[in-house]
Amino acid sequence: MDRVRHLHGPALRYFAAVAEAGSIRAAARELHVASSAVNRQILWLERTLGHELFDRLGRGVRLTEAGEVLRAHVLRTLSDFEATAGELDALTAMRRGTVEIATVESVAESLLPGVIAAFRDKFPGVHVSVRLASSDKVAAAIIAGEADVGFTFEPPEDNRLAIAFYQDLAIGAVMHPRHPLAAEAPLSFGQCLAYPVCLPARGLSLRKRIDVVLSETPIRERAHVEANSLKLMKAIARSGDTIAFQTILGLEREIAEGSLLFRTLTDAPLQRDRFTILATAHRALSRAAQAFFDHSVAALRDRLSLIDADPAS
Template sequence: MHLHSRAIIYFDMIRRCGSIREAARRLHVSSSAVNRQLLQLEEELQAPLFDRLPTGLQLTPAGEVFSRHVLTVLQDQHRLASELGLLRGVHRGSVSVAAVEGLNADILPLAMRQMHQRHPGITMRVQTCGSTQVVQALIAGEADVGIGFAIERHEHIRQCALRSFGLGAVVPGAHPLAGRARVTFADCAAYPLILPTPALSIWALLQPVMRHFKGRVHVGVEVSSVELGKNLAAQGLGVFFQSRIGLERDIAEGVLAHVPLDAPQAMLSELGVYVRAGRALSPALDAFLQILLQVIERYPQPADPEAVLP
């Protein structure tokens, strides 16, 4: 079996677009050329790779298997080019990141600044999405590294690091709870609450205590965005709950306070860093991972409440 690189590239674009016509448009070739390559692939593999549906093309089981092979080939090709570039002294390449919203405030900017300082020739691409989409982006080959909260084990992704961050009450700097060392949920329930929807991993952490306090709290707003939640808290609309991740600047400026929750069972939000399983890391990706993990390691664990944030 001999698979041509053009056929692999065409297949991958069809997979991404779900349409031969759109794949052809992005590749700047004719639809017939793309279709011809696909038919040749299916004939050589002796299996249909896509189901032709009214809504577009969808991978068959054989297509799913082949797509994993294609992603490995394309990523290895990228890694080879990067390593050859390093041998020539040309520090070029790219790293694609899929990360949850809370990392945009501090962790990602810090890591990317250090990456730019050490490796200015590396291009960074960042996609902000939910934790579920982080996994999907890794599996689909749309991201080299994924960072998210409460990501479950998956056979197609590999965990590089995991850190736990305690949940706390987020209130304005002048709020009555802001000066406390710790607060209970009952303390917070004396005020309107800003709660997450199931789209956020914080929702699952709060469910046990919410069931206990059912009917005894006033929920002012429900949000599917941590950025919106903290901004509403800053405006005095209620008490929000999250880890300190994403609040660094607001805490430093006194706009918000993060008060650890005192609960019978620790409420820990787990931040994980992931890559696609079975892939070799390019020099650019390996360099960024080292920097990213160093930045994350500087953040205090729940057992270190007095530690100073970077």
């Protein structure tokens, strides 16, 4: 019998339960079967694939590299099945469904609330789930099948990702209106370093571009703040003479009320931080997820066209 037909039986269910629980005994309790039955299925799966899937520890198990690969397959398979079930439930009208979204913080704060509200007006029966993550982890969630739609900056080049829309946004200095540099124009990153600064933490797309400039203009003899929360960085900039750095996304309200200023910087690496809307390139979205994806692209293309940037799609 073909191996693929074997693998899409109970063995994968048992494997997924053990990977989730971190223990064969705990997985057996969840499955309401004997531990020996679960262990036999895992051993059979390892023999069939020719790879050890778990490292056996004292009181549990840990996925090996091969196990991580198989787990990603299982997640994609389950996601595809759920999407298919949703399609069957919605042959005549999209009454139900689920959309899993992964997004960076700035988009969640400034753009997503309006996008989701408008979508829910059209499709009130669709469940929308949102998780916040760093830019790298948003892309990873799409690749692993853990999210349907991703909103992020500077995703990796990967043929498993489909980019339906992108727009380049400048990184600027964010400061209190009474900051000594508030009236300076043009303004460089080096000028900002004469004052206290708050840098985005490593792992954020903003920091990758700032590090390019820092390699030529390092911070000397001055301690600085690092944070992985744009909301915290904004609060720090509002509270004194510290300068933060980000794109204009997530700053619209503060700029409108006059509590913060956004000043574009002259340094070439800071002229572009690429905002993207992502989906997987390797499977079809459910009707609900596809509807949200299309709605998001249309809504954000209109919204971001109002920002003075270099749009492309």
